[in-house]
Amino acid sequence: xxxxxxxxxxxxxxxxxxxxxxxxxxxxxxxxxxxxxxxxxxxxxxxxxxxxxxxxxxxxxxxxxxxxxxxxxxxxxxxxxxxxxxxxxxxxxxxxxxxxxxxxxxxxxxxxxxxxxxxxxxxxxxxxxxxxxxxxxxxxxxxxxxxxxxxxxxxxxxxxxxxxxxxxxxxxxxxxxxxxxxxxxxxxxxxxxxxxxxxxxxxxxxxxxxxxxxxxxxxxxxxxxxxxxxxxxxxxxxxxxxxxxxxxxxxxxxxxxxxxxxxxxxxxxxxxxxxxxxxxxxxxxxxxxxxxxxxxxxxxxxxxxxxxxxxxxxxxxxxxxxxxxxxxxxxxx
Amino acid sequence: xxxxxxxxxxxxxxxxxxxxxxxxxxxxxxxxxxxxxxxxxxxxxxxxxxxxxxxxxxxxxxxxxxxxxxxxxxxxxxxxxxxxxxxxxxxxxxxxxxxxxxxxxxxxx
Numbered sequence: 001x002x003x004x005x006x007x008x009x010x011x012x013x014x015x016x017x018x019x020x021x022x023x024x025x026x027x028x029x030x031x032x033x034x035x036x037x038x039x040x041x042x043x044x045x046x047x048x049x050x051x052x053x054x055x056x057x058x059x060x061x062x063x064x065x066x067x068x069x070x071x072x073x074x075x076x077x078x079x080x081x082x083x084x085x086x087x088x089x090x091x092x093x094x095x096x097x098x099x100x101x102x103x104x105x106x107x108x109x110x111x112x113x114x115x116x117x118x119x120x121x122x123x124x125x126x127x128x129x130x131x132x133x134x135x136x137x138x139x140x141x142x143x144x145x146x147x148x149x150x151x152x153x154x155x156x157x158x159x160x161x162x163x164x165x166x167x168x169x170x171x172x173x174x175x176x177x178x179x180x181x182x183x184x185x186x187x188x189x190x191x192x193x194x195x196x197x198x199x200x201x202x203x204x205x206x207x208x209x210x211x212x213x214x215x216x217x218x219x220x221x222x223x224x225x226x227x228x229x230x231x232x233x234x235x236x237x238x239x240x241x242x243x244x245x246x247x248x249x250x251x252x253x254x255x256x257x258x259x260x261x262x263x264x265x266x267x268x269x270x271x272x273x274x275x276x277x278x279x280x281x282x283x284x285x286x287x288x289x290x291x292x293x294x295x296x297x298x299x300x301x302x303x304x305x306x307x308x309x310x311x312x313x314x315x316x317x318x319x320x321x322x323x324x325x326x327x328x329x330x331x332x333x
Numbered sequence: 334x335x336x337x338x339x340x341x342x343x344x345x346x347x348x349x350x351x352x353x354x355x356x357x358x359x360x361x362x363x364x365x366x367x368x369x370x371x372x373x374x375x376x377x378x379x380x381x382x383x384x385x386x387x388x389x390x391x392x393x394x395x396x397x398x399x400x401x402x403x404x405x406x407x408x409x410x411x412x413x414x415x416x417x418x419x420x421x422x423x424x425x426x427x428x429x430x431x432x433x434x435x436x437x438x439x440x441x442x
Contacts, residue, residue, distance in 0.1 A: 198421060204414040208407070 234316025
């Protein structure tokens, strides 16, 4: 039954992908990309990867759709006519597809317990999590503690991406912070006023924003026990703030969370993560070895994971909101 | 009692499925955007409500039922809002309902 449902979802994804390629209307393509991500999230959930599904739904279907739409508002809605050599592209794609299909013949069967991935370190993680870290969600244990270096790298990737977007869009704080709200006001064009004249979306949105925040905090701090963690929570909280910006206007959102604070969040989360690692070093352990953070190693692990997840969440929130403002605050040329 | 619950749940799921189907057909077959939104919003409201209540009957008094109730509540809040926002955005963009155009033309004659 699950296989049947998976095949159904995957077929829908192929159809969506074909539609994305076929359409020349970029607006349609963006919405289809969101649908694609939602189908992907359902598929991940079907494979029991609830953490990944949550991330895909929050970031793929939610935030990136909004960011794409923000980018579209700066460019045009129609794809430029393609003048490049299509035959060459088609042959490259065909050869790659054949190679990938050929490679799948060597792949272990779906759900095969003897697959290499289930023989290598996975059993060790599953054995050791209860004993060394003692939290029910093994994904969080692997992500936060066993593979803490990788996650630190990911946080820095997110941070760097945020910095990159701010550089590309010529972040305003250099001249905006000095003049304060005045500069922001002159930069705010009519679309920046939000949905103030739409009564129903505004009322319902205002009603929902606190619950979205609450859910974000739940996902953040419940990550040890169920699906969730900093990345998902950061995306959800950023979504709440972006919804606020869409409803009340960008200017109002910037008054609540000014640029300076957002940049502080971006850097602060990554610093908090790195700082936990340095603290572990100073206390005589290895970098990002949380066991030394408290007298009891397991309590130390819990503190460490809580702190680094908070760092991840803070950075992701800051970066996503900053990127949104970078897109939305720029006037159309 | 269990049989009764199963029958009720089965009935709700089928009626919900029928509403989703009607909504899908309507979204494809209706003549203009506003009637299509009207048809599609049927899946979000009646279809989803009936299906979720049907699943709730299967879940019984458990945490799953509470979660489904929360999903139901948020769906009832957000789906009609999304339909409303879509329709008002279309109206703002200058798309007139096809029936209204005909009435306007008759008036101007």
